[in-house]
Amino acid sequence: MNEKSLSPPDIEIRPSAFKHGYTEQDVYSAFSSYFLNKPIKDSDGVEVLLGFSTNGEILELFFEVVDRRYIVFHMMKCRKQFLEQSRKR
Numbered sequence: 825m826n827e828k829s830l831s832p833p834d835i836e837i838r839p840s841a842f843k844h845g846y847t848e849q850d851v852y853s854a855f856s857s858y859f860l861n862k863p864i865k866d867s868d869g870v871e872v873l874l875g876f877s878t879n880g881e882i883l884e885l886f887f888e889v890v891d892r893r894y895i896v897f898h899m900m901k902c903r904k905q906f907l908e909q910s911r912k913r
Contacts, residue, residue: 836895841885844900850877851896854885860910874902874910882907 837851845894854875864886873901884896884906 834892834894836893838895838897841896842897843898845875846883846899850883851885851899853878854883854899855884855894860906862909874906 835851835855837848841851845883854873854877856861856875861871864870864872869888870886871888873887874884875885877883882902883899884902885896887894887896889895
């Protein structure tokens with residue numbers, strides 16, 4: 825990802841991303857406030873993004889880039905393993 829934030833038309837959200845109770849607005853909030861974005865090792869194009877929900881909670885989002893769209897398929901409260909990765913930067 826080269827830009828600091830993405831406009832809503834660039835993001836597609838799959839139903840699986842809502843499994844943990846977060847909203848579409850949380851996706852946009854996380855993308856506009858992210859502090860870590862990196863490929864997931866051995867996951868063939870899947871990236872993880874850490875950013876803040878609308879209520880300030882740190883979220884992890886998994887997404888793929890397809891035809892210049894960011895397809896989000898996972899979103900949940902950030903797990904310890906990803907927070908530790910952000911501290912190693």
